[in-house]
Amino acid sequence: MSFPIVVCGTLVPDPLQTLEPVEGQGRPALKNEMMLPVVLDPWAGHALYEAARLAEQNAGSKVWLVALGPKAKLQQLMMTVAQKSAFELVAVDGPASGFCDSFETAAALTDAINGIAGLDKTRMLLFGGWESASRGSGSTLQMIGERLGITEQFLGVDQLTVMPDSRFEILERIEGGKHQVSILDGPPAVFGWATGYLPEPRNNPQTGMANMRLAMPALQKAKAAPLNGAGLCFQSVKLPKQQRETRIVKDMPLADIAREIVAWISED
């Protein structure tokens, strides 16, 4: 059994960078945003690696990565992610800031998916992050699904198994550290991934070389999606109150460390 798997995911600033919100043109922005090194949004990364594994296990499957971001930054992203797993890039040139409207983003990504030649949307598995490291609302993927008319949607997915009878077993996170188990007859469906169980794959040079041969033309012909944020109003943007505090303390009981961390987190 083969599946066309579309993964929506884009870049976020490298998590080790120091981020500072500033006033942008009509909306907040990050200071030096275009200079910040980028990585694949970790939530989307889980989705991509799960998609790759599913494709490997089901011969004839194919993975597309639909990414909306500044073209130059998407090119940088490809250098870090294209060796990880096999996919075909569908690039959309536009802002990837955390201050973009998820409604507009969903519309642009839907257009891109509709433009994929030869994609059988009746058998499509739409993957993405349950949330996003830059857009925490977790709403984009659901809206894409709605725009594509896909009613089977699963969020907080940690595991997707193709059963012997070709149905899917899906584990979704629920409260209390438990999973809700669902059985799905088959595609199309939307899967918003939590962390899953897969580690980040090691780089594979052959995969990277093959991916990049398609990625560079895709970047060159990326259509612009100028998300203008019309109708979106930001009340305020602020940094967390927690600030780095370094101390060197030896032989501190774990309970005391935990207590301090809880107090630190509670500052906000």
Add this chain to the structure above:
Amino acid sequence: MSDRMTMEADIVCVGFGPAAAGFLITLAKTADLPPLNVLCYERADGIGFGVSGVVTRARGIRASMPDLDFSQIPMATPVTEERLLYLRNKSAYELPYIPPFLRKHDGFVMSIGQFLEYVGSQIMATGAIQIWPGTPVEQAIIEDGAVRGVRLLGQDMDVLARLTVVADGAVGAIGRQLDDQRRKPHDWAVGMKMVVDLPADNGLTPGTVLHTFGYPENEIFGFLYVHPGNVASVGIFVPSWMRAPEESAYRYLQQYMMHPYIFQLLRGARLRSWGAKSIDESGRRAEPLLAGNGWARIGEGSATTNVLTGSGVDEAWTTGAQLGEAVVELTRAGKAFTRENLEATYVARRRASWVESEARIAEHARDGFHNGMLNGLIGMALAGFTKGRVTAAPWGRPPGLRGTSRSRPAEGRPDIPYDGQLFVSHQDALLMGGKVQATPGFEDHVQLTDPHKCEQCADQRCVLMCSGQALAILEGSVPAFDREKCVYCGACLWNCREGNISFRVGAGGLHSNEN
């Protein structure tokens, strides 16, 4: 040949720094070149990580890219003003004259990280060349005296190529693997610097460049240069010929920033990036073999740094461009990348260029430091003004330059006012400024060959000079290595006088692309 998986390319390049950038952009910009499959593997996690900032005349860079608009590169700006300062404990003397060989008046202030990201995107956009960060090369594959390609670290994969370009920098593993057995004594320095946000109304014009010497130790040279947008780079060079460093490079950097002249410029500034690297200051006298059958060496690892002009990036770039031109010539002629052919094209270009002629002038410029700081400075001036004909130590010097001056007394050093903004602990500098990352799944790349030697080592300078405090004495007397703190500066390698440190290639390191 092993039974590992293999992948074939025409050219594989090890490392993506200024030299590789010069090499690859030369290929990328050459019209009508027969199609070549070119792969470049960079150890660091990003193509702008693990490098530095620079004040450069950019002669070679501009020759390669005549249309380059520096205003398109973040943090780049023309040099507008230069000052040369002699720093004493509490005072500073501005020299009325900057020797022409030191001046960068027609050059640019840049972040190499930002520059490499810009050039890398230009190279990649051609579609002909692929650059892969986060992919360390473990070793060169050598058969019958020829390099056949490279083995990637942590993967069951060899990349075979007709030409392997060694551009992995001053302490690169492949460069050291291919060093000839007659390895010459080297002079080193650890360069450490911060990029800081300056307060508004700081009075500093973008493009202002300060060169300093004399503080916090006589042997330590310092710098401050101003980028656009109220950003500055400030740093020091701690040389290997410093007889007895009393402090770590990081503490020296803090002391440097506390000098009254420097501090008045930095008051209210905030750390945004920090990093360190080894600089091979040997110059031409320690030049290794530049080419062999199936391989060629470019950049800092090929002895391009010029200590007289205080320049290395442009020289490294230029040697890369020269190799690029040589590859174009050989490819068009249908000739193989043999040692003979590479010497007739690449090495010959290099010998005939300004890189070589200026390297010859600088070759003995620092010999005078063996007889003290003043003699050293006079020697540099003599070498510069006489085009290398006269030096301060015409009798030569013993291998491995050693300075003679003593460290400044501890009571003369300033207290560090930790403020959480500019003056932070060494470990906070790693996290806040260097954003150091250790990629999981790799073994330690720094190992002590014989721990018993460490027990008997009196000075353990490897610990003191470790830029990230990755080497530390936790118990006993044998240093322990913490990979999560290593910034890959390589200072441990040349600070161990016993040669007891194995410094191999590894993954991770600095995650700052502006330092």
